[in-house]
Amino acid sequence: MRIPPYYRIPSWQRFFVGCVLGGIVSWMIFLFIFGSLQEKLSMDILELKSELEEVERQKDIYFEDAKELNEKNERLLTIQTVEVKIANAKKYDLQDSYTIKQAEELLVKELNLVINKDLETIFTNKELIIKLLENKVMKINKKNYTFQVKEMYFFTSLQIVLEMKLA
Template identity: 30%
Template sequence: MRVPPFYERPTVKRFFAGMILGVIIGWFFFIYQYGQVYEGLVFRISEQQAIINELQDDIDLLRSEQSRLNEENQKKLTVQEIDIQFSNDRRLRLNQLTLLDLKQQALNELQYIKRKDIETVSNMNDLMISNLENKVFRAGDKRYQLEVEHVHLYTTVRIIVKIIPSNS
């Protein structure tokens, strides 16, 4: 049994030549299309990389600005003002001049906490309270002591005190 020699016929030769030519043209078409798609993807990736780099720079700038603002705010959290309020001034019926004098003396005792950061003032809260309570204040010819009822710490230190007439 033998295979007939089809390669000698011109139609078979044209068919195989067409197939080979089709494969070559198809291969070039595939390479061209793949190159176009690949070029588009490379361009798109490079665009996205540029956007990512730009956004990363923006993030770094915002983070550094945020940390700088946080440090400034940390520095701003200092005691700016001291406010002393009396809880029993109406009951004792003290005149305004005596109350003002007591308030000024108490403020003078607490001047050392002004311009200090809130954390430091919070740590020396007991010292501040004992400093006010152990001092005898003179207003006119009478003596008074202060008893601290409540302390509120923030940029304004608010102290509510009770006035106690001193016997000594």
């Protein structure tokens, strides 16, 4: 197969030179458009990086504030519930769970004044709570009983374990 001799005809020479010049011009236009797009995208990336750094800094500040608030709230916890448990009810033949539950509820009603009080205040006044419970005389099944505090736990709920004694 033979290549036709178009390189000798001036009209074909102009055509090939035009194709080469058109290719060069189009390549220059492509490089210009591609370069401007890359520059725009790199600026967008820089803006997003700075925005991300700002958001991360704000996030760290918020986490520090939240941590400080949590620590402050832990210091200012309040009593939400009061639970009373009579430990030695079986010793006095109080097998009736209804009677024991009723006695525990009466003692809880006595302690309702500590609900929504600051935990630190209640802890510093725990002796008053103990005296309140130990001076309480309760009549159960025609017998008078007093109570002695064995254990007392403080957190958002005040838990007290009592021991019954005949008065």
